[in-house]
Amino acid sequence: MTGMIQGGWEFVWLVYGITWAGLIGYGLSLARKDARA
Amino acid sequence: MKTIRDVLWKDLLIEWRARSRTVALLSFAYTILLLFAFAIGPDAAALRQHAGAYLWLGLLLCSSLLLDRTMRTEFEAGAIQSLMLVPVSSSGLFFGKALANTLQLWLVGAVSVPLVFVVCDASLTESVGLMALTLVMGAAGLAAPGTLYAAMIARLSGRQLLLPLMLFPLVVPVVVAAVKSTSLVMLGDPMDQIGSWLVLLGCFNLVYWSLCGILFGRVVEA
Amino acid sequence: MNQRWEIWVGLLGTVMLVWAHYTGLFVSPPEAMMGDVGRILYAHVPTAWVGLLTYLVAFIAAIGALATGRAAWDAMVEATVEVGLLLNVLLLIQGSLWAKPTWGVYWTWDPRLTTCAIMVVAFGVVLALRRQIDAPMRRLTISSVATIIAFVNVPIVYLSVKWWKTLHQPYSSPETVDSAMVTPLRVAAFGMLFLATAFVVRRWRIGLVALQRDFEAPDLPEASAPLKVED
Numbered sequence: 239m240t241g242m243i244q245g246g247w248e249f250v251w252l253v254y255g256i257t258w259a260g261l262i263g264y265g266l267s268l269a270r271k272d273a274r275a
Numbered sequence: 276m277k278t279i280r281d282v283l284w285k286d287l288l289i290e291w292r293a294r295s296r297t298v299a300l301l302s303f304a305y306t307i308l309l310l311f312a313f314a315i316g317p318d319a320a321a322l323r324q325h326a327g328a329y330l331w332l333g334l335l336l337c338s339s340l341l342l343d344r345t346m347r348t349e350f351e352a353g354a355i356q357s358l359m360l361v362p363v364s365s366s367g368l369f370f371g372k373a374l375a376n377t378l379q380l381w382l383v384g385a386v387s388v389p390l391v392f393v394v395c396d397a398s399l400t401e402s403v404g405l406m407a408l409t410l411v412m413g414a415a416g417l418a419a420p421g422t423l424y425a426a427m428i429a430r431l432s433g434r435q436l437l438l439p440l441m442l443f444p445l446v447v448p449v450v451v452a453a454v455k456s457t458s459l460v461m462l463g464d465p466m467d468q469i470g471s472w473l474v475l476l477g478c479f480n481l482v483y484w485s486l487c488g489i490l491f492g493r494v495v496e497a
Numbered sequence: 498m499n500q501r502w503e504i505w506v507g508l509l510g511t512v513m514l515v516w517a518h519y520t521g522l523f524v525s526p527p528e529a530m531m532g533d534v535g536r537i538l539y540a541h542v543p544t545a546w547v548g549l550l551t552y553l554v555a556f557i558a559a560i561g562a563l564a565t566g567r568a569a570w571d572a573m574v575e576a577t578v579e580v581g582l583l584l585n586v587l588l589l590i591q592g593s594l595w596a597k598p599t600w601g602v603y604w605t606w607d608p609r610l611t612t613c614a615i616m617v618v619a620f621g622v623v624l625a626l627r628r629q630i631d632a633p634m635r636r637l638t639i640s641s642v643a644t645i646i647a648f649v650n651v652p653i654v655y656l657s658v659k660w661w662k663t664l665h666q667p668y669s670s671p672e673t674v675d676s677a678m679v680t681p682l683r684v685a686a687f688g689m690l691f692l693a694t695a696f697v698v699r700r701w702r703i704g705l706v707a708l709q710r711d712f713e714a715p716d717l718p719e720a721s722a723p724l725k726v727e728d
Binding site for chain 3: 245250253256261265268272
């Protein structure tokens with residue numbers, strides 16, 4: 239496996255963390271908007 | 276057809292009557308170019324290399340002012356309502372206005388080129404015709420969406436800030452292609468690339484002049 | 498049950514996404530060239546596909562809104578642009594975080610990353626315009642026009658940046674996907690699609706209530722209302 243990038247797990251966690259934070263955050267904001275409407 | 280000619284003539288006449296504003300616009304363009312040169316510093320090589328970029332950035336900044344101004348004359352004192360009462364086609368109105376904007380922008384560009392030559396120690400390696408063509412196509416590429424968007428936000432209060440922001444995504448391909456083409460005309464084009472950049476500009480213009488022409492009517496009626 | 502079907506679709510999507518990400522993170526083998534960093538693709542690729550698809554729906558909704566002038570289409574424009582923008586922003590962040598370990602920098606003038614950034618501005622402008630315009634019909638028209646243009650602009654920007662970049666250096670991008678990775682990727686893509694659908698439908702319902710109210714409000718004479726000319 240020549241040339242394979244080693245490590246980099248912190249970026250993987252950041253990506254997944256931010257992605258899920260965004261999705262869940264938006265979902266929650268929708269739920270809250272609906273409760274108020 | 277006649278609408279386009281009439282609107283074009285009307286707009287150019289208005290601008291000619293207020294030509295002190297046009298002079299102010301040209302002075303603005305010159306100032307921008309000089310400021311770029313000062314900001315980059317006396318690095319002759321860098322200035323020559325990026326002369327095309329400075330030219331088009333200056334034109335871009337001028338276009339915001341120009342577009343806002345020429346659209347404001349339509350909406351002030353309810354002029355646009357009177358215009359809509361006359362049985363003109365709205366696309367005719369669009370093409371007339373956008374052509375007027377193109378011509379004025381092209382004029383600013385043509386007048387700026389000599390200054391760029393002087394300040395950046397640049398010169399024409401390829402033909403004048405190619406330079407003129409690039410200027411026209413680039414100006415047209417800025418004018419078409421610019422005219423539509425200026426009409427869209429003519430009644431909003433934050434429009435002077437909003438217009439450049441709205442135009443930015445549209446203008447990226449134009450700036451990329453026009454700058455590359457201009458730089459190649461100025462610095463030489465060993466690999467014959469100018470053609471493909473002009474084609475890109477041509478396609479952009481084709482798409483946007485038609486699209487904006489179609490949509491202009493709805494925007495002005497709203 | 499009929500009224501709230503999107504909740505179930507959203508839950509299904511979430512479950513699929515969780516499974517796919519778990520598998521992608523801990524079970525699948527590391528990618529051939531990118532190593533473990535390549536695991537980002539289970540989040541990044543679905544976001545890209547679904548984001549673009551959402552914008553496509555926004556484009557269609559904008560055409561519909563202009564054609565019909567109805568609040569339902571306007572609400573769909575609003576919902577799809579908003580959800581699309583969420584995915585778009587996520588995509589940008591993901592792309593930048595993928596670039597750093599891959600190419601060493603957070604930003605490269607990669608055609609896809611650059612187009613992504615430009616799309617955020619173009620569609621963000623649509624939402625900004627909607628916030629600024631109060632008259633419902635004008636808001637519908639202006640935001641639909643802006644959406645149509647923003648969408649048409651995407652391939653043009655992509656092409657021009659691609660040409661611009663490739664003239665300087667040859668363009669390479671790792672594209673092959675190992676067979677062991679296809680299944681979690683597919684599940685992630687559909688999971689994201691279901692979740693986004695749930696978001697759009699829910700956002701559409703919420704927006705529709707407010708917009709219907711706006712459209713039905715008594716027409717106060719506007720000082721600057723233009724007279725219509727029948728063609």
